[in-house]
Amino acid sequence: MSLxxxxxxxxxxxxxxxxxxAMKADGTVNRSALAAIFNPEDLNALEQALRLKDQFPGxxxxxxxxxxxxxxxxxxxxxxxxxxxxxxxxxxxxxxxDTLATSYALHKxxxxxxxxxxxxxxxxxxxxxxxxxxxxxxxKLNIPQITYxxxxxxxxxxxxxxxxxxxxxxxxxxxxxxxxxxxxGSAPACRPRNAKLIQKYKYAKTTSERQADDTVSFRxxxxxxxxxLKEWSAADVNADGKQCGLSGSPTKVKKIESVVFQAKxxxxxxxxxxxxxxxIVELITNHxxx
Amino acid sequence: MNNLYxxxxxxxxxxxxxxxxxxxxxxxxxxxxxxQLEAVAIGYQLHSVGEQVFPYGADVLHxxxxxxxxxxxxxxxxxxxxKLFQSEKPQIALMxxxxxxxxxxxxxxxxxxxxxxxxxxxxEIGDHEEKEKTYTNLLYQIRPAFGGNIVATxxxxxxxxxxxxxxxxxxxxxxxxxxxKGKTVTHDVNQYVSDTDFVISIIDxxxxxSKVNIKNAAIVVSGGYGMGSKENFSLIYDLANTLxxxxxxxxxxxxxxxxxxxxxxxxxxxxxxxxxxxxxGISGQIQHIAGMQESAIIIAVNNDPNAPINAIADYVIxxxxxxxxxxxxxxxxxxxx
Ligand SMILES: Cc1cc2nc3c(=O)[nH]c(=O)nc-3n(C[C@H](O)[C@H](O)[C@H](O)COP(=O)(O)OP(=O)(O)OC[C@H]3O[C@@H](n4cnc5c(N)ncnc54)[C@H](O)[C@@H]3O)c2cc1C
Numbered sequence: 132m133s134l135x136x137x138x139x140x141x142x143x144x145x146x147x148x149x150x151x152x153a154m155k156a157d158g159t160v161n162r163s164a165l166a167a168i169f170n171p172e173d174l175n176a177l178e179q180a181l182r183l184k185d186q187f188p189g190x191x192x193x194x195x196x197x198x199x200x201x202x203x204x205x206x207x208x209x210x211x212x213x214x215x216x217x218x219x220x221x222x223x224x225x226x227x228x229d230t231l232a233t234s235y236a237l238h239k240x241x242x243x244x245x246x247x248x249x250x251x252x253x254x255x256x257x258x259x260x261x262x263x264x265x266x267x268x269x270x271k272l273n274i275p276q277i278t279y280x281x282x283x284x285x286x287x288x289x290x291x292x293x294x295x296x297x298x299x300x301x302x303x304x305x306x307x308x309x310x311x312x313x314x315x316g317s318a319p320a321c322r323p324r325n326a327k328l329i330q331k332y333k334y335a336k337t338t339s340e341r342q343a344d345d346t347v348s349f350r351x352x353x354x355x356x357x358x359x360l361k362e363w364s365a366a367d368v369n370a371d372g373k374q375c376g377l378s379g380s381p382t383k384v385k386k387i388e389s390v391v392f393q394a395k396x397x398x399x400x401x402x403x404x405x406x407x408x409x410x411i412v413e414l415i416t417n418h419x420x421x
Numbered sequence: 422m423n424n425l426y427x428x429x430x431x432x433x434x435x436x437x438x439x440x441x442x443x444x445x446x447x448x449x450x451x452x453x454x455x456x457q458l459e460a461v462a463i464g465y466q467l468h469s470v471g472e473q474v475f476p477y478g479a480d481v482l483h484x485x486x487x488x489x490x491x492x493x494x495x496x497x498x499x500x501x502x503x504k505l506f507q508s509e510k511p512q513i514a515l516m517x518x519x520x521x522x523x524x525x526x527x528x529x530x531x532x533x534x535x536x537x538x539x540x541x542x543x544x545e546i547g548d549h550e551e552k553e554k555t556y557t558n559l560l561y562q563i564r565p566a567f568g569g570n571i572v573a574t575x576x577x578x579x580x581x582x583x584x585x586x587x588x589x590x591x592x593x594x595x596x597x598x599x600x601x602k603g604k605t606v607t608h609d610v611n612q613y614v615s616d617t618d619f620v621i622s623i624i625d626x627x628x629x630x631s632k633v634n635i636k637n638a639a640i641v642v643s644g645g646y647g648m649g650s651k652e653n654f655s656l657i658y659d660l661a662n663t664l665x666x667x668x669x670x671x672x673x674x675x676x677x678x679x680x681x682x683x684x685x686x687x688x689x690x691x692x693x694x695x696x697x698x699x700x701x702g703i704s705g706q707i708q709h710i711a712g713m714q715e716s717a718i719i720i721a722v723n724n725d726p727n728a729p730i731n732a733i734a735d736y737v738i739x740x741x742x743x744x745x746x747x748x749x750x751x752x753x754x755x756x757x758x
Contacts (some may be wrong), residue, residue: 138652158692210588223591229536230527230537231530231531231534231537234531259539260539260540261527261539261540262523262527262539263523263526263527263530263537263539264527265527265532266495266524266525266527266528266531267527267528268532269528270499270527270528270531270532271531275495275496275620275621276495276524276528277621278495278520278523278524279520279524292624296542297520297626297628298519298683299629300626300627300628301625301626301627302492302623302625302626302627302628303623303624303625303626304494304621304622304623304624305621305622305623305624306620306621306622309618310621313488314666322499338757371715380493380536381534381535381536381577381579381580382536382537382538382562382575382576382577383547383551383575383576383577383578384573384574384575385561385573385574385575385576386569386573386574387566387572387573387574388571388572388574389466389571394733395732395733395734395735396734397731397732397734397735397736397737398735399726399731399736399737399739400736400737400738400739401738401739401740402738402739402740402741402744402745402748404748404752406738406740407745407748407749407752408748408752408755408756409739410720410736411749411752411756412751412752412756413758414718415756419696419697419717419718420664420665420697420753420757421753421756421757421758
C-alpha cells in the first residue's frame with residue numbers, strides 16, 4: 132500500500148520570540164525584526180506524514196503552502212527533511228485573505244494536485260492561533276476531519292486510527308480515508324534536515340526565484356526537474372478571484388487600536404527588605420492575603 | 422428568525438461553563454438587538470438541559486437527542502447546525518473556543534460561507550460603514566491581534582450568521598432569573614443527519630475534569646519567561662502555596678516548558694479575575710493582559726522598570742524575581758498569624 136499525502140504548511144513570523152526589539156517605539160510591531168519560520172505545528176504535521184512514508188514505501192509527501200514568493204523556503208525546508216515535492220500558491224489576489232478565503236484557495240490547489248489519501252496540517256498557525264483553516268479545507272473538499280491529533284496510530288487499507296489530545300484528555304478515533312488530520316504541538320517533533328537532501332535540493336527554486344537571481348550558477352538546474360519548485364497563481368488553480376483574498380473574506384477588520392490600559396496609579400518599590408515587608412503587611416492588614 | 426444562537430457544550434448531561442458564559446453574554450446582546458436568545462443542545466439524554474439553561478435567559482432551546490450524537494464528532498454536529506441555521510437564519514452564532522467549538526465552528530462557517538472570528542475577548546453591537554453603505558447593529562468581534570499592543574475589531578457586514586468563538590472564563594456567567602421560562606423544541610434528528618456523517622467513530626475516550634482551578638482562585642501567582650528556568654519557576658509554586666493561591670503562567674513560560682498549558686493566562690489561555698494577581702517575570706503583552714487585567718489588585722515583579730505590565734499594576738516591585746519572591750515568602754510567614 133502506498134499513500135498520497137498532502138501536507139499544508141505556512142510561513143509565519145516567529146511570534147514566540149517577540150522580544151523587545153520586535154516592538155517599535157510607538158508600540159506597534161516591527162515585523163521585519165521577526166524571523167519568518169515554518170509554522171511549528173506544521174512541522175509536527177510533516178513528521179506524521181514522513182512516518183507514514185517510512186512505513187509505506189512508495190508513498191509520497193507533497194507540501195502545499197500559500198504565501199508571498201519567499202514562502203518557497205517552506206517547500207525547500209520540507210524537501211530537506213524528506214518531502215517529495217511541493218507547490219507554492221502565490222498571487223496578489225490572495226492578499227488579505229481571512230481563513231475562509233485561505234481555505235478556498237487551498238482547496239482549489241488540492242483539487243488541482245489531484246487524488247490524495249490524506250491531508251495533514253498543523254492544528255493552528257502561531258500568527259493567528261485560529262485553528263480554522265484545516266476544518267474549512269476539509270469541509271470544502273467534502274471529507275471528514277480529525278483535529279487535535281497527537282499521533283496517527285495506524286493506517287490499514289482505508290482505515291485510519293488517530294489519537295487526539297484535547298484540553299482535558301485523549302480520544303482514540305477511527306475513520307476512513309480520505310481524511311484531513313490536524314496535528315498538535317504535543318506530537319513528536321519533526322526530524323532534522325538531512326545532509327544528503329540539503330545537497331540535493333539546495334538549488335531548488337521557483338521560476339520567479341530563478342528569474343530574480345541567476346547568480347547561483349548551477350548548471351544542472353534547467354535539466355533537473357526536481358529542482359523546479361512549482362508555483363501556482365490563482366488562475367493556475369482555477370480559483371475565482373472574487374472568492375480569494377480580501378474580497379473573498381466575510382470578516383473585515385473594522386479598526387485596529389492600540390490598547391490604552393487604564394494605567395493605574397501604582398506604588399513603586401524596590402527589592403529591599405523593608406519595602407517588601409511594608410507591602411506584605413499592608414496586604415495582610417487590608418485582607419487581600421492571609 | 423434572525424435570533425442569536427449559542428451552541429451548548431454538554432459533557433455527561435451537564436452544560437459546560439463556557440456555554441453558560443456565552444448565554445449570559447448572548448442574553449445581553451439579544452436585549453440590545455431586540456431579538457431572542459436560542460440555545461442548541463446536541464447530544465444524548467438531554468432531559469435536564471432546559472433547567473440548566475433557562476435561568477440564563479434562553480428563550481428557545483433546540484434539542485437534538487440521539488445516542489449517536491454523544492460524544493461529540495464533527496460531521497453530525499456540523500450537519501445539524503448547518504441545516505438548522507439555513508432554516509432559522511440566525512444573525513449571530515456563538516460557541517466556546519474549546520477543542521469542540523474550534524473543530525465545529527470553522528466547518529460550519531465554511532459550509533455557510535459566513536465569517537468566523539476566533540478567541541474574541543469582547544463582543545459588542547455597533548454600526549459599520551463601508552463603501553458608502555451603513556450597516557447597523559453588527560456584532561463587533563473584538564480580539565487582540567498579533568504581537569503588539571493592538572486590538573482588532575472584526576465585523577462581518579454581509580454574511581450570516583456572524584460567528585465568533587470565546588474562550589472559557591472570558592465572559593462572566595450570571596443567572597438572569599431562576600424562574601425564566603423558555604420554550605423547548607425537540608427536533609427529529611434523522612431529518613438532519615445522514616449515515617455518512619458517522620464515518621468517524623470514537624473507540625476510546627478519557628476526559629478528566631480539569632485538575633487546575635485557576636479560574637476561580639482568589640489569589641493567582643503567575644510566572645513568565647523572566648523566571649529563567651523550570652527550577653526557578655518552582656519559586657512561583659512556593660509563593661502560591663504560601664499565600665494559598667493557584668499558579669498561572671504566561672505563554673512564553675508555557676512554551677519554554679516551565680508550566681503546563683492548563684495554567685496559561687491570557688487570550689489563548691484562561692481568563693482570571695482574582696482579588697490578587699502577582700505577575701513575576703512577565704512583560705505584560707496584550708495577549709497576557711487580556712486574561713488578567715480585571716484582577717482587583719495586581720503586583721508586578723520585574724527587573725525592567727519600564728515593563729508594560731507595570732502600567733496596569735497597583736504595586737510595582739523593580740527587582741530580580743530570585744531576590745524578591747523569597748522575601749515575599751519570608752515576610753508573609755513572619756507577619757501572618
Ligand atoms: C495569537 C497570540 C496569542 C497569544 N496568547 C497569549 C496568552 O494567552 N497568554 C500569554 O501570556 N501570552 C500570549 N501570547 C504571547 C505574548 O504575546 C507574549 O509573547 C508573552 O505573553 C510573553 O511572555 P513573558 O511576559 O513571560 O515573556 P517576555 O516577554 O520574554 O518577558 C519576560 C519578562 O521578564 C522580565 N525578567 C527577565 N528576567 C528577570 C528577572 N531575573 N527578574 C525579574 N524579571 C525578569 C523581563 O524584563 C521581561 O519583562 C500570544 C501571542 C500571540 C501571537
